[in-house]
Amino acid sequence: MHALTDTWHEFKTMDKRRRALQAINLLLVISTALMTWKFFMVASWSESPIVVVLSGSMEPAYYRGDILFLELTYNPPMNVGDVVVYKLGDRDIPIVHRIISVHEEKDELYMLTKGDNNRVNDRGLYSQGQFWITRKDLMGRVWFYIPYVGIITIWLNDYPPLKYALISFMVIVGLTSREPQG
Structure with missing residues (x-):
């Protein structure tokens, strides 16, 4: 708690120029993250190039919390055995x-x-009257995955106070944060 009050005191005593610099640095971090996401979108041809596995339905290939990297190209064509991510119109x-x-x-x-x-x-999961995706x-x-790293995303969604505290x-x-003195 002492560290939080020290941080708040430091923020209150900053001059306008330093506050502006810190705000710009924060905006740069956010914009870098957004540009990285857009890069992955363009490189993968997918609107959602990275997803987290949320259930155990793909075990033992992928476990809950694995991060999957996607590509949306049809060259080579989709084949039996490929793992795909699909979204149906009525489901989020x-x-x-x-x-x-x-x-x-x-x-x-x-x-x-x-x-x-x-x-x-999966026909029972498809929309009514739909027999194929x-x-x-x-x-x-799926073209690449990182095991278990996405569990953090699951925790943040399952426990909203944790998400807001982290943000x-x-x-x-x-x-x-202070600039290094040199």
Whole structure:
């Protein structure tokens, strides 16, 4: 608690120029993060190039908390065995599952998916009357992953006070950190 009061006191005693510099530094960090995200979007051709596995339906291939990097290219074409991430129109949360059947008809690609740890295919998850997922449903194909690092994201979503505390801490540190004296 003492450190927090010291930080608050330091912030209050800053002159306007130093406050402006700290605010600019914070904005630079945020803009760098956004530019990095946009770079991944362009490089992967996907609107959501990075996702976190939220359930155990893909175990043992991917576990809850793994971070998946996606690409949305059709060269090479989607094949049985590829792990894809798709989002259905009426659901907010994307689904990470493996393609178990593919067929093409009139320049449209139709795919049936299933979680590795599930007993049945995903037709029960699809929208009513939908029997296949198509290109419009796809967010991307998994090309790389980092195990367990995304568990932090899950904790932040499961415990909102933790998320707000972390964001507040980062803003305070960003606004009050000192430039090295040299």
